[in-house]
Amino acid sequence: MKNNKDQITDILRNSHLSVTETRVKILELFMKSNGALEHSDFEKKLAGQAFDRVTIYRTLQAFIDKGIIHKIPTTDTSVQYALCKSECSPEHHHDHHVHFKCEECGNTLCLDDTDIPVIQLPKGYAAHNIEVVVSGVCKACK
Amino acid sequence: MKNNKDQITDILRNSHLSVTETRVKILELFMKSNGALEHSDFEKKLAGQAFDRVTIYRTLQAFIDKGIIHKIPTTDTSVQYALCKSECSPEHHHDHHVHFKCEECGNTLCLDDTDIPVIQLPKGYAAHNIEVVVSGVCKACK
DNA sequence: GTATTATTTGCAACAATGTTGCAAATAGTT
DNA sequence: AACTATTTGCAACATTGTTGCAAATAATAC
16 A cells, blocks of 8 residues: 555656655645645645745646646635546546535535536537535534 | 616615616626626726726625625636526525536526536535536537 | 715725746756 | 756736725715
């Protein structure tokens, strides 16, 4: 069984990204976290460790491009990011699972085992991707 | 049959909001538009007409508070707004319809007649609201 | 219609967030 | 260790969102 450090190196190598301190740190934070993270989380958690804002932006964008993380839609201006499962790739990047936002703790979770039902669209509409975000109270906060 | 101006006045009166030029203009734009609008749309469309950025922010927020419009989740930092149907109220503000984002024209539409299916969450999770955003190609762009 | 009161607006100033170019630093390769 | 490609940090800037307050406007009372 591989440890986290090796796992992270593999992820980066497989995506043809150099293994750098910032990227490793950010992936570690994703793995430690049990929910989605947003840009400001990284600024806070990495504060004092001299990681530039710009580097974080670019790192997250690179991870998106490579299919390592995905975005979760929100009704505000924040952008939530979560780790993709191994099935994801840059080309085929659909996350067919439900996202859950807890109104108590504010955490956003990927419910990987909850499938998205088929939605019958009106005639003339072609669906490529479906995003479902359920809000309510999570297991931990109940 | 009422004209738009009267309709708009009614909406504002019913929500206990003063009938002001900016609010009427913004509601007119919503009624004219067949899709969701974002803050920058108003700055552009009302440009040259001397409407302050701050006023637009406050107007949109007031409409949200009163249940006149609702937000639509996005994966970027933009915030999309669309008119609520009459059933909405400040207290009970669930929009049980699907949103559709067209990848061609960029427009976001409310599919009012498309119901959101029931989603079976894992044990321990309580759902209060469900947001569904489908992206693909709309009728007009096909 | 005019006066009074409550609400709304615009301005200024600021805070937060996101972007770009470029030189220095670091990682990967030979 | 030397070379090359990539990444980072800095500076500067653009965009977006917020707050306090005085002036303007709308609603209400007369």
